[in-house]
Amino acid sequence: MRLVFAGSPAAAVPSLRALAAGQHDIIAVLTRDDTPQGRKRVLTPTPVADAAVELGIPVLKARRITDEITAAVRATGADLGVIVAYGALLREPLLSTPSHGWINLHFSLLPSWRGAAPVQRALMAGDAETGATVFQLVPELDAGELLGTIHKPLRGDETAGELLGELAISGALLLTQVVDEIASGSPTRTEQTGPVTLASKLALDDGLLDFADSRAALHNRWRGVTPEPGAHALLDGARFKVLELRVPEAGPSAEGAPSEVAPGRILLDGRRVLVGTSTEPLELITVQPSGKKPMAAADWLRGVPDRDSLAFDRAGAAS
Known part of the structure; x- marks a missing residue:
């Protein structure tokens, strides 16, 4: 034909x-x-x-x-x-x-x-x-x-x-x-x-991660918007790209990861960076803070002062 x-x-x-x-x-x-x-x-x-x-x-x-x-x-x-x-x-x-x-x-x-x-x-x-x-x-x-x-x-x-x-x-x-x-x-x-x-066609806002949601819902949203339009969270009002995210392996780390992390709270657990959801935490792997290049999440967090109280903004905060 x-x-x-x-x-x-x-x-x-x-x-x-x-x-x-x-x-x-x-x-x-x-x-x-x-x-x-x-x-x-x-x-x-x-x-x-x-x-x-x-x-x-x-x-x-x-x-x-x-x-x-x-x-x-x-x-x-x-x-x-x-x-x-x-x-x-x-x-x-x-x-x-x-x-x-x-x-x-x-x-x-x-x-x-x-x-x-x-x-x-x-x-x-x-x-x-x-x-x-x-x-x-x-x-x-x-x-x-x-x-x-x-x-x-x-x-x-x-x-x-x-x-x-x-x-x-x-x-x-x-x-x-x-x-x-x-x-x-x-x-x-x-x-x-x-x-x-x-x-429907995805818009940039479809990639916004609200860590008040469940781990499963957040992980699925990240999967669906990667690589386009891309996943992001809000940190101090600025867009923070989440390039790689995963469900942590079962069980605590060697350092004893907590079983619960408050929604949006970012925690350095040995070599892992955990972020809390409404259920169980997720692990940040690769991130891109506003105005910076992509980097390993652990490298980024180690360079953040006062990280003990660091948390993502709730969705709806101004970007």
Whole structure:
């Protein structure tokens, strides 16, 4: 078949490469416009755009779908459109432009976590399982017929970045299988069933850690917002980035760690830095205080004067 591929971030690149290595012809790639990156705000192509250029595939760039983009896709004579995290909604008449319409690789077990941030929201909710789904794109958000699904049990310690990287690879294999089935005229179509949950796009405030919450809730939130938009707490009103966090190993340390630490209280326990929650403490591993570079939490805390009473602010304090 003749394919048009739409995608933008790094998570879409394995799918593009897998399809390009297969039996079908990718005749165009649709991706988001270049965006300013870094401190110098240099205009930078999306990872999908870079991969498409490397593969020798023509690239269409668009922040939103215009009549001109629709006409350009129609002019390709594509049989099927394939979308993986493009970053904008596709609507009619573009949806009906390829003869087989569009299919979408989505990183959740639909209808759970429809929307922009399914991996992040699944981790923040403490789900025990997730996966990836290929479905037929329809005007309603992530609501089309299912064409293929893979399941992924969760360990309970993976971050959103790690999990998305894994699903991007396994999902690419699923996607190529579904495309082959459509080409052969034998796809399996199943209606979505079960409760619908929505995965809204994350904002910076989603990364705020309120240590009045439970250890499980805080750990899950940290997992879901790492690496983007990133986890932070407030310390004396300033943003304090929490780059690495974990549940301490069972049992007290050799120095005799306390079994309870007041919520938000930061405690140096030998070589470990513990922070209290409403239940059991968490361990800070790598942090970035405001205006400083990332560092080991123990190195940071040893350099703080009057650390015996140090505690994170309650959420809601001014940043």
